[in-house]
Amino acid sequence: MTDEVFLAYTIIFSVFVFIFGTVIGSFLNVVIYRTPRHESLIRGRSHCTTCGAQIKNRDLIPVISWIFLGGKCRNCKSRISARYTVVELLGGALYLLAFLRFRFSLELIYCFILFPILICLSFIDIDHMEIPYWCSISIAVLGLISIFTVNNMPWYEHLIGAAVISVPFAVLAFLGAMGGGDVQLIAAAGLLLGWGIVPAALVGILTGAVYGVVHKAVTKNSEMCFGPFLSIGIAVGMLWGQDIIQWYVGLLG
Numbered sequence: 001m002t003d004e005v006f007l008a009y010t011i012i013f014s015v016f017v018f019i020f021g022t023v024i025g026s027f028l029n030v031v032i033y034r035t036p037r038h039e040s041l042i043r044g045r046s047h048c049t050t051c052g053a054q055i056k057n058r059d060l061i062p063v064i065s066w067i068f069l070g071g072k073c074r075n076c077k078s079r080i081s082a083r084y085t086v087v088e089l090l091g092g093a094l095y096l097l098a099f100l101r102f103r104f105s106l107e108l109i110y111c112f113i114l115f116p117i118l119i120c121l122s123f124i125d126i127d128h129m130e131i132p133y134w135c136s137i138s139i140a141v142l143g144l145i146s147i148f149t150v151n152n153m154p155w156y157e158h159l160i161g162a163a164v165i166s167v168p169f170a171v172l173a174f175l176g177a178m179g180g181g182d183v184q185l186i187a188a189a190g191l192l193l194g195w196g197i198v199p200a201a202l203v204g205i206l207t208g209a210v211y212g213v214v215h216k217a218v219t220k221n222s223e224m225c226f227g228p229f230l231s232i233g234i235a236v237g238m239l240w241g242q243d244i245i246q247w248y249v250g251l252l253g
């Protein structure tokens with residue numbers, strides 16, 4: 001394959017993967033809204049949260065419909081939160097990053113499952129100050145399966161990853177400095193990432209600390225959710241964790 005053909009394929013697949021990610025993101029909006037309210041994911045069509053009007057099929061195209069409607073409900077003209085579009089774009093962007101990083105590989109499938117879970121738990125944590133159990137459990141199951149399928153690290157490194165950050169986090173949670181949901185999430189992600197959970201946690205703690213300082217200065221309220229920042233870290237760990245570890249080991253000589 002010549003370089004030009006390779007580039008052409010990359011561009012074509014990138015467009016498809018991005019669109020696929022926005023469609024997944026569109027479904028995640030439903031999951032984020034409905035699961036904490038114990039509503040069915042498949043029954044009941046999407047409706048405007050202000051006037052209750054059903055959303056027409058032609059208005060369900062990710063990103064494009066929102067722009068075309070000027071961010072307003074077709075029926076009652078009330079504003080539709082930009083957040084739905086942000087979640088769709090996030091889905092597209094993360095899927096694209098995963099494809100460019102891993103191409104067609106088993107790791108890509110892991111990203112395609114992990115990233116939607118991270119998006120869900122982040123926005124549910126923002127809304128309800130709680131990381132749902134099913135998110136951490138799903139990531140743990142993904143981690144368990146990876147022990148037998150992805151051959152990029154020995155099995156015991158998965159177990160080290162599950163404990164190395166979650167144990168100190170559990171101590172912090174015991175002291176009341178952190179939520180139990182954060183500990184479960186970091187343990188589950190560690191099972192998947194192995195040593196990659198260390199850079200993941202560092203990214204999560206750093207971004208969370210920066211946000212926490214600004215948040216407290218602006219709102220005078222020190223309570224904040226940590227899930228979104230841990231999720232950013234876990235996504236970084238999934239995409240580049242092994243590279244970061246190898247670079248660090250190289251520094252040690």
Ligand SMILES: [Zn+2]
Nearest residue numbers: 048051073076
């Ligand atoms: Zn409406």
